[in-house]
Amino acid sequence: MIELLAKYNYWIVIILLTTGLYGVMARKNLIKKIIGLNVFQTAVLLFYVSMSKIEGGTAPILLNHGHGPQPVFDNPLPQVLMLTAIVVGISTTAVALTFVTRIYREYGTIEEDQILELNKQND
């Protein structure tokens, strides 16, 4: 039980990640897929951020300009990495939604099935 609780956030990550992944693959609505993708990505973000936390640690902001005794700090590096990852994520989402807009303009629908149907008719 302790084992389970000590890894609580891992389980959450796994559930979110798989939920998102399933959504990406199984949903046929293009916007829904992107939402799924976002859930999927944030799961990985959570994974990183979870590992940055140390029992009893504080946010990694130095006291007294770094002089003197310091408290235990949480690990700042995973946080930095995730800042980057979040930005990458939103950029991807923006481009994806751009595609969705254009697809809607060209096809009049954002349902994958209908788009495939239309493509078949064209070919």
Next chain:
Amino acid sequence: MDKEVMNLEIIESARPVYAVLVSLLAVVLIGSSGKYPNLRELWTMLAALLKFGLVVSMLPTILAGKAIEYHVITVLPGLDIAFRVDSLGMVLALTASFLWIITSIYAIGYMRSMDEHAQTRFFMCFAIALSAAMGAAFSANVFTLFVFYEMITVSTFALVAHEETPEAISGARRYLAYLLGTSIFFFLPAMFLTYNYAGTLDFASQGILAGKASYTIISIIFVLYIAGIAKAGMMPFHSWLPAAMVAPTPVSALLHAVAVVKVGVFTIIRILLFVFGVDLLTEIGLGIYLAYFASFTILAASIMALKQDNLKLRLAYSTVSQLSYIVLAVALLTPSGITSSIMHITIHAFGKITLFFVAGAIYVRTHKKKVSELNGIGRQMPFTMAAFTVGAFSMIAVPPFGGFISKWYLVMGTFEAHLLPILVVIVASTLLNAAYFLPIIYAAFFKQPESGEVHGIEEAPALMVVPILITATGVLILFFASPLLLNLVKIAVASALGGGY
């Protein structure tokens, strides 16, 4: 086996490279002077003469028992482009380069009389094919040989498709599919396996595979090689050759009687003697299987030749059958057999090119293609048909024509190998040869032309008749002056048998 064992003095010289390059240079010149046909043809002639001169200039060295080598480039470790002139290669190179001169004259006459299109492309491809044939003759290893082998295929492909009629194109398709297909799917893996087991691809006098792999593996490699070298026209990969007959006659004459097919059988001889080695093949007994296999092709092709009414097709099947003589002879793995095999390269070349020239001359003059239309043609074109007779008799192996010499050695070879069934095959096929050539000669000279048309002497243009007469004379010379050729061949046989001959 090391080269030292061959007791040959090696001379470093780039002359074989020049012999290859001279016609490639001509390709550029021919291509750039397409608008001036006379200049263009001048380049062809110059290149042909120069090439022959270069080849002849190496002859004394070879006759003195030396070899000429030149290393061009290492593509990968173990895969080199390198040349090595020895007596076997010399036989092919002399034959091909000499006949190129003759064919060039003939081709000029033929192409101009027929007012063919795209003559520039024609002469360019022709020159490339000749370069490649030289390269194949002088190859020092399997890889170089393979490269030139493919180069011939690709350059002659354009010649076969020359007419660009649907028929020509479908013929060309089959040509490419067979030649390229077999070489990639059998020859290439065979080369790969050779490299893998022997660690080298350089030709050596007693082969490179002995003791390097199990008999099973060697047998597999052997079968792959034989299947891969479709240019030798062995059944079942022979049907590209009749298909290639849609090409203009000079192409059929030089390439499909000399350069292409002879490179095919030459490759087989090379591989058998210098990759496997006589001893190894004798030990495993692979030669006998090949001999029987070739025998089948000899007989089957002869029978099919009988059925052909189209003259060029009949000649093509005759070629298929004659090529297998060469394979059969070398497969006997005896001194006389090998002698016969190498000599037949030259002898058959002269004979068959004469026959094709004649077929072309008849077509140019009368637009007749079929055997059944040739009644009385001998009176209209006496010189041409006389030359045909010479060529045909050489094919049948009647003395005093060249063909007799090689068949004589072949018969001796069968005795040496104690293979009497093969002797039966030779006799049977000689009869078949006679059966499909003699009626033509008889009809040409003794039958009345159809519908009573009477012609005076109406020969083809001199540019065509003269080459015909030259090659026909060549057939005779090869009989009377056979010792000259024999000297060269003996050196080759000696090196193949490790000097024991």
Next chain:
Amino acid sequence: MTDLAIPLFLVVCGIAVLLVKDLMSSIMIFSVYSLMMAIEWCRLNAVDVAITEAAVGAGISTVLFLVILGRTKSVDEGKKHINLPALLITVAVAAVLLYGTIDLPHLRDASIAPNTHVVTPYYLENSYEQTGQINVVAAILAYFRGFDTLFETTVVATAGFSLIMLLRAGNKKPGALDKTGVTAIYKKTPASIGVKPTATFPAVLDQDKDIVKRTVTKFLIPFIQLFGLYVIVHGELGPGGGFQGGVVLGVSIIIYSLVFGFEEAKQRLSVRTKDLLVSTGVLVYGGIGVIALFLGGNYLQYSVLLPDPQFASIVGIMGVEIGVGITVAAVMITLFYETVRIDAND
């Protein structure tokens, strides 16, 4: 108890997002999901990440999703039957993840490798000495791993450029599309499979006539922008930085154009200028790196910029944060401008 509750709530939101049929609700739940995520991160002391997630996940993405939704349609028409291949793949991925988690170290353990290996202790020790930052996150972001951040900014710019390229119709005449056969097909086909283009989202084009809103907005915007600037340069001391500040700045312009209309917003910040700004931010960042090169340092080695390495680092970091801010703000505005422009062209 929150230890367990918030993550659990995240899971509930995550699943609900994908189950809800109405896209608008789905997006709203996603917004809540992001907010909860931010709270969870705050709880994990990852304040910078939490702020960013709040701004991006709950803010910008939600707005973006809504705008796009307005331009397309709001119901997920797909049938919700179970997709077996997808399920199998998901189960496989879950299995591998569970397998890998078996011998992962416990969370919150100070002795795990990330905390003990030389890298993180080095950052904590040298953050102030070498870079003059007391917020170690900012020090790593802008200096220790400054090159990553340069590319992070570039990613944002790339997204901006892509948006402009794909959405801006440019000077192409309406007829020109038909020639390529693209638009013509579109006009014919939707009806053939029974899809009706829904109405677009015209509201953002017009000015809002409500005087109260206008006045309040006019009054508020300077403060929002000031706050944005503060967040950008404040990063050295506490949470915040170029990215978060840039988002705030961008949002201020978006709010402006929402209230005063697109045309008026364009007069304040023309499209050309804004395009220029997308490039400018990255140029500022990359340029500082180049200056460092010329001053004899390695690329992005701020300590060589001025005689005092520590002060030079502070200046350099502030410089690049400003660069990040400019690009991010410009791209945020691009997101809005370009999506609105299509409406205008439709």
Next chain:
Amino acid sequence: MIKHLPALLIVIPLLVAIITPIIGRLHWVLSWYAVTITTFISFVISLLLLQTVSVQGRISYWMSGWEPPFGIEYSVDYLNAYVLIIVSFMAFAGAIYSRKNIDVEIEDETRKPLFYTIYLLFVTGLLGMVVTGDIFNIYVLLEIASLAGYALIALGKKRQALVAAYNYLVMGTVGATFFLLGVGYLYLMTGTLNIADLAVRLPEFYETKAIFTAFAFIVVGLSIKLAIFPLHFWLPNSYGYAPSVVSAVMAATGAKVAAYVLIRVMYSVFTPAFFTHTPFNIQYIFLLLAVAAILVGSIMALAQTDIKKMLAYSSVGQIGYIVLGIALMNVTGMMGSLIHLLNHALMKGALFFAVGAVVYRTGLCSIENLRGLGKKMPWTMAAFTIAALSMTGIPLTVGFISKWYLAVASIESGMWWLVPIILLSSILTAVYFWRILDNVWLKPAPGEESHEHGHDSHQKPVKSNDAPLSMVIPTFTVAVLCLVFGLFAYAPVSIAEKAALILLK
């Protein structure tokens, strides 16, 4: 400045890319100049890097002046330099080629400067992935290259391009996120992101399940980017509908860089020793996937009627070759893979370039429409033919060299059964290219069938109307390189050998 080459390699294209839309406002051609010159500079820098590596060994450059593993390290050894040269050269060729090509494929003038911006960002991302020595930095650069790639694909003229780009984006993001997750596992176990440092710290964890999971996610993520069968679904439509220059450059560089990263991860982050600790035999899985890719790619290519899609499926097969060499885990196999990186870049580049030229002239790219083009576009089609022959593996072309090495390596590893498969795929390749060459050279152009065949039609030869020089020259140059490196294979082979020895030391 020699010291700073690794940084300049990335920074110059990055900054030029950012300036490009601004100078493109004056006239779009200026942006073309900027991109062409910049890619050329990158190419020169890559050559200089190779030269430097050969003199002083591995180069390590500390970004921001921080010593690794604290800062981001850029490191160059033979492998990086080799891949850099491939990528920068093909990007340069693509840039020259694009000038006229985008006239028809991206008609809109205002889009052109942005096209070049994104093109250059794409190249920057790829170059960065190759030269960086930090695994998280790879992720960021991967996303730049990917985002730029999605946008470039979406520029295709048909609306299917958008759907293709969307699908690629979704799959690509899943792949990148898997990669990120795997990196997270690695970081959690070792506490470092520097590749060299990881290589030192990882072996003690080889037995752990977590590290295996990390490996699995990183490799699966990269496999999506690399389009290893069965994760290749995004590729055919993406290459098929993207503007030709984009297909060419992506096929020639994008997949190569993904393969490079895979090699780095498998042999520099992990080591061959790791593969003896895995719960099941990873080598066999890779080999099976490679073989499946080779066969499925070739067979699917046979089934296509659109030539760009055919080339795309052929890429799936060729990627199989690369994976095959990687999975053989011996020096010869690795050499085969590395040589194939170059060779496939050249061959596929030339093929897509040639197809782009056809699209430029005729606007169509179905195999049926290629009839009689040999006479209309002799140079383009000659280049196509050379590259096609090379694909089938004819000696003296580059295709032969890589297949030769792969075959030798298969035998060395005792996997003789791979040789017939290589051969079989050569047969299939020959067949699907033969269909095209047959149309190009041997069939009359549409509309000319009615003319009488044979001599008459030759009296008025078809006017040759080849593509503009700015397209023909890069196409033909790349095709000729297929021959040059088929004959002078020693140069790439020797570099590949050194790289392979470093990887498998």
